[in-house]
Amino acid sequence: MGSSAETREFQAETRQLLRLVIHSIYSNKDIFLRELISNASDALDKLRLESLTDSSLGEIDTTDLHISLEVDRDARTLTVRDNGIGMSRDDLVELIGTIAKSGTAELLEKIKESKDAAAAENLIGQFGVGFYSAFMVADEVTVRTRRAGTDSGTQWQSSGEGVYTIEEVDGLPVGTSVTLHLKPADSEDGLADYLSESKIRQIVKQYSDFIRWPIRMATERTGTDGASSREVDTLNSMKALWARSRSEVTEDEYNEFYQQISHDWLPPAETIHMRAEGTFEYEALLFIPSQAPFDLFSRETKRGVQLYVKRVFIMDDCEALMPNYLRFVKGVVDAHDLSLNVSREILQHDRQIRGVRRRLVKKVLGAIKTMQTKDAERYAKVWSQFGRALKEGLLEDTDNTEALLELVSAASTHDPEKPTTLRQYVERMKDGQETIYYLTGETRAMVENSPHMEAFTAKGYEVLILTDPIDEVWVDQVRSFDGHPLQSIAKGQVDLDGSAEDSQETDADKAQREQDFAALLPWLTATLSEQVKQVRLSSRLTTSAACIVGDAHDVTPTLEKMYRAMGQELPTVKRILELNPTHPLITALRTAHAANADDPKLADTAELIYGSALLAEGGDLPDPARFTRLLTDRLTGTL
Template sequence: MEKKLFEAESKRLLEMMINSIYSHKEIFLRELISNASDAIDKVYYKVLTDDTLTFDTDGYYIKIEADSDRRTLKLIDTGIGMTKEDLETNLGIIAKSGSLAFKNENEVKDGHEIIGQFGVGFYSAFMVADQITVISKALESDQAYKWESTGTDGYTIEPCEKEAVGTEIILTIKENTEDENYDEYLEEYRLKEIIKKYSDFIRYPIKMDVSEKRLKEDSENEYEDIKEEQIINSMVPIWKKNKGELTDEDYANFYTEKRYGFDKPLTYIHTSVDGAVRYNAILFIPENIPFDYYSKEYEKGLELYSNGVLIMSKCSDLLPDHFSFVKGMVDSEDLSLNISREILQQDRQLKRIANNISKKIKSDLQNLLKNEREKYEKFYQSFGRQLKYGVYSDFGTHKETLQDLIMFYSSKEKKLVTLDEYVSRMPEDQKYIYYASGESNERIDKLPQTELVSEKGYEILYFTEEIDEFAIKMITAYKDKEFKSVSSGDLGIESKDNETKSDAEEKENKELFDYMKNILADKIKDVRASTRLRSHPVCFSTDGEVTIEMEKILQSMPDNQNIQAEKVLEINTNHEVFQSLKSAFEQDKTKLDLYTNLLYNQALLIEGLPVEDPVDFTNNICEIMV
């Protein structure tokens, strides 16, 4: 028996890897299974160039055996095996990957892509094992060898007996500690769980003897425990099957099996790309919004596979925030992985995949909007707000991507409409896309500010969510049409006659309006004669970019900076109330004070703003009544 020490660099790497490289100890089993799969693939490649060899798929598998009494976990493969030189090269020098070298020398044959990239995966087993024993017999070799190590002290290699070609890895599992339960890696259900999680789509059968209860023969109620060999993994991933062979039910079952949500998928996207970067992806739009979607606990991201092996459960880099509701997976053989296969290098391939996926999601949502309107509206009820947040975030960077996907309730259509649909119906004389903001469609329907716009026959978009106006401010204009609030000081639709009449009324009633403005002091910016009101006596309009709805939202934030809209109190000079104002101005200034405060509070209530002094307000009402 020959005792050898790891090279100094390898020893330091092993110590670092055991303590920090891998984020979850369970990863060790994924790594060993991936290595075993590579070993079988190497036989396949060998057969392609050697007529004396055959590849019978039934003879190739990976077997897991756990012995809790001996505290050993054994992994057996029927792959190419290793010579003494292979053991020294691949296991004696950490980060030396035989699979990677083999991969670089061989092209993909019939989908048999070597998984291995770096030679540290094997050593991840030291996270759970005190000792590792490898017994291997190489293809076309008569001699088997045993490699053994207890960690950083080094390893031994000696000849041994082994009948079949392939490799056995025997882990002596550590004893439990206060912080770690190592027994779980000897438990049947836990091993099955890890295999299904990370290695479900390894192309060769992963076998285990599984315990089951069965009814005894000739018995109606007596059961016996038996062990039966079962294949644990699915082997062929759904994304590598022919799309024409798959049904909606197959995709729905995959969604459920992968636990992407407790609901059903509203729709799915199955895409395969074979170009500058190769990948397969299955993406799902959930039917319902997750309960924790707008909480800190929610994690966006897609499952990321490399050749069918799960690398990350939540790869957030694959999804932009505005599409964070998308669930699913991506499998690529082109990604550059670090030595633990867990952390992606930020390379161009990953960014290309992410960009392609974002474009594909947008394209499919547009198709859904065009061809399955009812289904799209159901999606929008759940995730429309997120799209609007996406328009607003990053200073409008993504507005071009999202503006054709957002919708608002229409005053004319009485349903959700897109911006494109709105603009396509605009009369030639209409300059702006008009909108009104409020707590609900019903409240907006009753807003006095909508009267002139509606009278002109113009459509109004209803903004009922707090993000709506902020998002629109980022878009600024759609197809060269700017957005205009119905509360804006200048609606851009007054006729020349109206303008002349308004100017005349302002001049004629300047003293009255100045007096009312003085009464309200710093509460408003101005008092003006209204051109927008028809049946209502009073309303607020606003000058500047901040509307009253925006003010309410900003004021409700914890770190608000007391940003306020520049409110203008507009008086309907055609309303009979105005005659009372003029009369009071000429005969009873005390009554005018009362009227002014009442009208101001009335305007506040219309906007859903709190009356500043409810007691004074009610007293004023009583004073008018007596």
């Protein structure tokens, strides 16, 4: 026989908070069932643990711990029942009768200051009031519970209007049942038919599929003879692969799970299964796909991995756990020490989450590095699909610059068929060479045929061929690899003869050459002053008459175009025209200038030399019609 019911009032702040919860602060009402199932799962966990450590509980049967969902369509009730640890009267008052017993006033003040419902939902998530999400879908909630090791049970009941009743009840089994007297379905209010078997299955599948305890529900089945019967189904798979050791999971199981979360029917290129224990425990199961999704470089691409808390699904695309440049990584992180109501905003500023992110990133980059050293073919495929995204990390993730540089693979002049890593390039460098040379361009053919390559090809220096648009950016930000500076062969001064053993030019030869061109170079600089800032002799040309180069820290023309395409106007950067002093055209121009510096044809020749050099590097002529007219006139004169 139970005692008479006692009616109690919620605190004033608690009543305000209840009203906020009930009136759709949560944008997704489905989460009420996630919250109740999670609470039931915690109760089962506690019973299993305490039955091993607390002898005062007596003989406890833990052979069939489970969660039951019971639907009564006539009474419009949905009950979530568990045979877990249960609660005493004091537990009910402490855990349910008082909401957010500390900080409620602070919470309400912050909610009042927030500008929208989403912000308010994030704030409520910080104070752990998930149980009260039940009042979004129910007019009344009844909790009946009995704690293991006690003889009597307790009933708690409230309509969420500011008061609750609590009373002692005899004859209850150990565990807890939460019965929701559901509001009618209403599409305008976002209230689904939560008595529908299909809706319940959908919610359990989405949020609670990997709960370790079976979630059961009795369902109606119609046989072939038309007779109906009730069968008990288990709604969740309980197959949280990440919670098992790697030796317990087959490759087929990994592939099946990957397909389930990624909707990619190709097996992943790599599976990363990890567990971290200590102050912040979590498990992670990550996958590197074999093929890039079609929207990898779309602004609308979703990124991040799925976040679970104790096997309860929290959110898709948790950006706080994976940087943008690893947006292709799929998988799950299951954290043990987070609130179920944790928001994206909270995660972004959580110190422990940032620590998890750092470890996940190192694991992913380490897995790709292992591929590179142990399975070159598989690594080459992964790099071909995701290399461009990984190179974004060289701009975003300074903590992992060296690890990312170790992964970089690029075409080079060493082998026309096979790309090279920076490490392999360094291992092949000539004696005395300290610099890693590269050239950027739109295509490999344009780079290979560039006049800038001539001296490097003639002297056997390897040059990296970089044709990704992002290459223009990262090589400008990352100045060295393993102590070796990165240098564009289209920038700055290049003097390969300075340390080359086969150099035949003496200091006297250089001095004579400079004297020979002492008059021409200043004249050309003045004549082409609108196009270039300097004209000088080149040591990088062997067959071409001229080329255009930038100063060491100048923005390249390609990068300048990229910025302008993004709407960022840059000041015009004048570059340098370099001349090949041994080319017949240049020597003829020097002779003609020495004979008659005022000849107007010389200025036209200078303009043609500059335009030809610009075209050779794939640049755009400032006035194509004028260049064509000058060239036509000059050709006509030679016939």
